Amino acid sequence: MGFDQYHEPPDELPPATRTFARLCASLTEEAEAIGWYEQRIAVETDPEALAVMRDAQGEEFKHFAMDLEFLMRRTPAWREIAQGILFQTGDIVEHGEEAEAETFEGDGPGAEGDLGDGSLGIGALRGVAL
Amino acid sequence: MNHLLREKAPISDAGWNMLDEEARERLTPALAARKLVDFSGPNGWEYSATNLGRVNRLTAAPSEGVSGLQRRVLPLVEVRADFELSRAELRDGDRGAEDVDLEALDKAAHQIAVAENVAVFHGWKDAITGIVEASPYKQATLGKVTDQYPRPVAGAVEELLCNGISGPYGLALGREQYRRVVETAEHGGYPLLDHLHKILEGPIVWAPGVKGAVVVSLRGGDFLFESGQDLAIGYDSHDGEAVRLYLEQSFSFHVATPEAAVALKA
Numbered sequence: 001m002g003f004d005q006y007h008e009p010p011d012e013l014p015p016a017t018r019t020f021a022r023l024c025a026s027l028t029e030e031a032e033a034i035g036w037y038e039q040r041i042a043v044e045t046d047p048e049a050l051a052v053m054r055d056a057q058g059e060e061f062k063h064f065a066m067d068l069e070f071l072m073r074r075t076p077a078w079r080e081i082a083q084g085i086l087f088q089t090g091d092i093v094e095h096g097e098e099a100e101a102e103t104f105e106g107d108g109p110g111a112e113g114d115l116g117d118g119s120l121g122i123g124a125l126r127g128v129a130l
Numbered sequence: 131m132n133h134l135l136r137e138k139a140p141i142s143d144a145g146w147n148m149l150d151e152e153a154r155e156r157l158t159p160a161l162a163a164r165k166l167v168d169f170s171g172p173n174g175w176e177y178s179a180t181n182l183g184r185v186n187r188l189t190a191a192p193s194e195g196v197s198g199l200q201r202r203v204l205p206l207v208e209v210r211a212d213f214e215l216s217r218a219e220l221r222d223g224d225r226g227a228e229d230v231d232l233e234a235l236d237k238a239a240h241q242i243a244v245a246e247n248v249a250v251f252h253g254w255k256d257a258i259t260g261i262v263e264a265s266p267y268k269q270a271t272l273g274k275v276t277d278q279y280p281r282p283v284a285g286a287v288e289e290l291l292c293n294g295i296s297g298p299y300g301l302a303l304g305r306e307q308y309r310r311v312v313e314t315a316e317h318g319g320y321p322l323l324d325h326l327h328k329i330l331e332g333p334i335v336w337a338p339g340v341k342g343a344v345v346v347s348l349r350g351g352d353f354l355f356e357s358g359q360d361l362a363i364g365y366d367s368h369d370g371e372a373v374r375l376y377l378e379q380s381f382s383f384h385v386a387t388p389e390a391a392v393a394l395k396a
Contacts, residue, residue, distance in 0.1 A: 014151060014154060015154070015158070016154070073171070073172065076174075117132065117172065117174065117175075117359070117360075117362070118132055118134040118136055118362045118363075118364070119172060119359060119360040119361060119362040119379075120150055120153055120154050120157070120360065120361050120362060120363070121154075121360070122154060122157060122158060122161065122164075122360060122361050123164075123169065123171075123172070123357070123360060124164055124169035125158065125161055125164035125165045125169070126164070126165060126166075126169070126348075127165075
């Protein structure tokens with residue numbers, strides 16, 4: 001069993017950071033799976049197999065979106081930047097630059113000296129011992 | 131800077147890390163409700179109410195030919211526990227002291243965790259209906275003889291099953307009841323804790339503030355805790371000797387299925 005999602009000794013990381021790292025790893029895996037299905041679908045000719053793989057890829061879209069939403073709920077600066085970029089028409093790079101500037105140079109949650117939402121990041125505790 | 135005003139406090143980054151870590155360590159074991167009910171959020175400090183999907187009919191209309199409804203929402207409550215720390219102790223922490231006196235923070239953390247547990251399980255007058263007060267079942271008694279606890283707990287599980295409430299089930303135990311369960315072995319040396327686990331198929335939780343015990347279904351969708359600002363340490367004021375801080379959160383709690391829990395008296 002690997003613990004590759006951690007780059008620092010897990011024992012030194014607070015539980016909220018370990019959870020965050022697990023979801024980041026999960027997000028990466030879902031994105032990889034979406035890419036793999038895209039390649040398989042591109043070369044497959046059997047219509048029934050194609051239908052199965054399109055359905056499976058749809059599941060990965062859902063998983064990716066859920067992971068992303070979780071991570072952004074815990075990271076206000078990430079959320080604010082994403083809100084400036086996602087589901088917009090127009091120039092993606094321009095939106096990205098604007099969202100970043102607004103978040104880190106304005107009074108957004110990522111502004112210098114700010115500590116995100118300032119919470120302890122405890123959240124849900126289902127599955128935590130005791 | 132947000133409403134917690136942390137940047138105004140005379141506390142170093144290392145000091146804030148120490149305080150946040152101490153608070154997490156103290157809060158996590160005591161926040162029993164979050165181990166048993168559905169948690170959503172956090173939605174931020176500005177979030178003020180939970181949607182109930184319900185309406186009240188308005189008797190008056192602004193003009194002829196129309197009728198009106200008004201949405202019903204569940205307002206969030208704010209809970210705050212103030213505490214004061216010595217600035218000299220915090221300076222010693224910056225120097226690397228391992229035994230900084232954070233007793234006031236520990237006490238505030240326990241108080242706010244107990245407040246959350248009590249609000250969720252027993253309610254908060256005029257603000258929150260708790261699981262125990264919503265439960266429609268007659269309360270059985272745990273009694274003083276600890277090795278007989280499996281009988282009322284199994285009875286509670288059976289009552290939930292009879293009402294179509296599936297498991298797994300969790301058990302919140304008040305401090306005294308938890309201590310008794312952990313220290314007790316039944317006839318033949320079988321730990322009572324393990325026996326109760328087998329009945330419930332879910333966690334047994336130390337729940338300071340809970341009176342007696344509560345068996346709840348963990349199937350989901352029955353007990354809804356919605357967080358606005360999750361637990362955080364904020365800054366109030368300081369002088370040369372002390373810094374005054376507080377632990378704070380905002381949340382709502384809603385019992386969607388009163389039949390999904392059985393309370394047991396001490």
